[in-house]
Structures are given as C-alpha cells and as structure tokens.
Amino acid sequence: MNVAVKSADKPKGEHKTPQVIKKVGVIGAGQMGTGIAHVIALGGYSVALNDLKKEKVDESVHTIERFMRRQAEKGLIAEDEVKPALKRISYAPTFDAFSDCDLVIEAATEDEGIKRKIFTEICPKLKDRALLATNTSSISITRLAATTDRPEHFIGMHFMNPVPLMELVELIRGIATDDDMFAVTRKFVESLNKTVAVSEDFPAFIVNRILLPMINEAVYTLYEGVGTVEAIDKAMRLGAHHPMGPLELADFIGLDTCLSVMQVLYEGLSDSKYRPCPLLVKYVEAGWLGRKTQRGFYDYRGDKPIPTR
Ligand SMILES: NC(=O)c1ccc[n+]([C@@H]2O[C@H](COP(=O)([O-])OP(=O)(O)OC[C@H]3O[C@@H](n4cnc5c(N)ncnc54)[C@H](O)[C@@H]3O)[C@@H](O)[C@H]2O)c1
Numbered sequence: 001m002n003v004a005v006k007s008a009d010k011p012k013g014e015h016k017t018p019q020v021i022k023k024v025g026v027i028g029a030g031q032m033g034t035g036i037a038h039v040i041a042l043g044g045y046s047v048a049l050n051d052l053k054k055e056k057v058d059e060s061v062h063t064i065e066r067f068m069r070r071q072a073e074k075g076l077i078a079e080d081e082v083k084p085a086l087k088r089i090s091y092a093p094t095f096d097a098f099s100d101c102d103l104v105i106e107a108a109t110e111d112e113g114i115k116r117k118i119f120t121e122i123c124p125k126l127k128d129r130a131l132l133a134t135n136t137s138s139i140s141i142t143r144l145a146a147t148t149d150r151p152e153h154f155i156g157m158h159f160m161n162p163v164p165l166m167e168l169v170e171l172i173r174g175i176a177t178d179d180d181m182f183a184v185t186r187k188f189v190e191s192l193n194k195t196v197a198v199s200e201d202f203p204a205f206i207v208n209r210i211l212l213p214m215i216n217e218a219v220y221t222l223y224e225g226v227g228t229v230e231a232i233d234k235a236m237r238l239g240a241h242h243p244m245g246p247l248e249l250a251d252f253i254g255l256d257t258c259l260s261v262m263q264v265l266y267e268g269l270s271d272s273k274y275r276p277c278p279l280l281v282k283y284v285e286a287g288w289l290g291r292k293t294q295r296g297f298y299d300y301r302g303d304k305p306i307p308t309r
Helices: 031-042 054-073 079-087 112-124 142-146 179-191 208-221 227-237 246-253 255-269 278-286
Strands: 023-027 046-050 089-091 103-106 130-132 156-157 168-172 195-199
Touching: 023 031, 031 046, 031 054, 031 156, 031 179, 031 208, 046 054, 054 079, 054 089, 103 112, 112 130, 112 246, 130 179, 130 195, 142 156, 156 179, 168 179, 179 246, 208 227, 208 246, 208 255, 208 278, 246 255, 255 278
Parallel strands: 023 046, 023 103, 046 089, 103 130, 130 156, 168 195
Antiparallel strands: 156 168
C-alpha cells in the first residue's frame, strides 16, 4: 500500500515532504510497537522493527503472528493475508536499517530522556525527506521535535492499546509541523482503517488527559481504603459500564506508563489535582508494572488474576 498526497507548491527544501510512504520504521517492540507493526504490515507497508535486543523483536513477531492467525480464524482478515504481512516485517538491528524508511514511528518506553536520545541518534541515519512520528502518551511534541533536525516533519501519532482492535489514532502537531506532513500522516493513518482525532499539543493530549486522572483516582480510592481492588473494578464495570475496571486497565496499560503520564500532567499543568498517587509510585518502584511483568494490581502468574491488595 502506498499513500500519495498532492503537495502544495512549496519551495524546494532539504526536508520536502515525501509523496509516498512505502517503508516504515518502528522503534520499540513492546506492546505498542508490536501492535503498530502489526497494523502497518497488514496495511501493505514494509516494516523495519527495532528494539534494544533481538529477542524482544523475535517475541514481538511471534505475538503478531499469533494475533493475525486469530484474526484470520475469526474471519476479520483473509487467511492469505497473514503470510505476506509477516514477510513484510524485518528486524532492524540498528538505526542504519532505517535509512530507506519514508516514515519512522518511535514507540519506546515513556521516558523523555530515552526518546530524546533516540531522536538525536536517528536523525543522521534518515533520508532527508523521511518523516518522524512519536507514539508518546503525554510528552510535548514540540519539545521532542526540537531534538530533531526536522521539526516541520515531526508529528505525534498516538495509537491506542491494543492497536489492532482500537479504532482511534490521535494526531498531534508540534508548533512547527507543516501542513503537507499533517496531510500525509492523516492519509497514512486512515489507510490503516483507523479514525483520526486531532489534539492540540498539551500534556497527555485528549484521551489520556481524561483517562489517566480517572485511573489515578481509582488508585487513590484503593490507597485510602475506600474499596478493594475487586470492589473498585466491579463498581466501574457494572456501575459505569466500563468494559474494564480502572485498575485492570492500569495493569493493561503498564503502571510505569501510567505513572509517567501522571508526572507529565502534574509537571506540565502545575496543578496538584494531577499528583500521582503514592501507591502507584510504590508499585512501579517494586517493578510490579502490570500484565507485562505478570504482577500489578493483580497477580497474573496463576490460572486467573488474583488481586494483590
Ligand atoms: N501502553 C499503552 O497502553 C500505551 C498506549 C498508547 C501509547 N503508549 C506509548 O507507547 C510507548 C511504548 O509503550 P509500551 O506500552 O509499548 O511500553 P513497553 O514497555 O511495552 O515497550 C517499550 C519498548 O521500548 C524498548 N526500548 C526502550 N528504550 C529503547 C531504545 N533506546 N531503543 C529501542 N527500543 C527501546 C523497550 O525495550 C521495550 O521493548 C510509550 O511512549 C507509551 O507512552 C502506550
């Protein structure tokens, strides 16, 4: 699948927006990078996937294969789409493998220092016209763009978890993001059968600005002894018709990511209402990060999840 967009007449510049996206680089093969590589490969694009260790990428490709086969069994995709899609995913051992990418999406750990280092290192490896996107849940797009050599070709492309199932992608322009770039990325996202919501570049954008304070409040509700883990989740599932309780959802997102988003909201908006709950901090300090480490507000090591408090 190629995305072509008519360009406005612009002066020729070093970083003129590419007309066609064919190959996409993805940095970080965690839960989000895995989902992003999955939908992009199914969309017909080539994907180069990078992480700190090859095992992480191998694990990610296995997850993609399992999930695609399940989608085919359910008739959500055609059986004969699976093999070609998997073939389109390659391992990128270093950023050199991104030199022929038209777009690179960063989906590494939610830590500004890590992301800044990635962008500083990757820019010299990219072709001049390559576009850069970040899947950050909360960090300023303008600030991240400023660490690159192409802020006009930098955008926030915020996929939701789990990526193959969730319809929405938030697009967030930095102060310098140009209109062509925005149009190309919007077309690209829509070609993946996702719907775009446009957010201004303020801490945590739209979805997480609303969702994470609710999760943080659920952790306070637990911390202050108002309810147990089970009672809080049951109350919100049955009383507010949420498909998942807030603590279950926190485990699903990753408690480190939840804490990081709350810190960005707290510092970015200088408002005490976003103060991360000390109990959330304690879980993260313990390394109990939710499903990805098998323990969070629930323990997932047995047959069924058991509350840890
Ligand atoms: N978890 C969610 O629900 C969710 C939803 C939307 C967006 N996000 C955002 O997506 C990003 C990734 O989150 P996740 O949930 O996939 O986290 P994760 O912990 O599952 O995965 C992060 C991956 O990044 C890798 N990584 C760390 N430093 C790296 C580097 N220098 N180079 C290459 N890889 C590196 C880690 O090894 C890990 O595999 C974060 O910015 C997060 O805020 C998360």
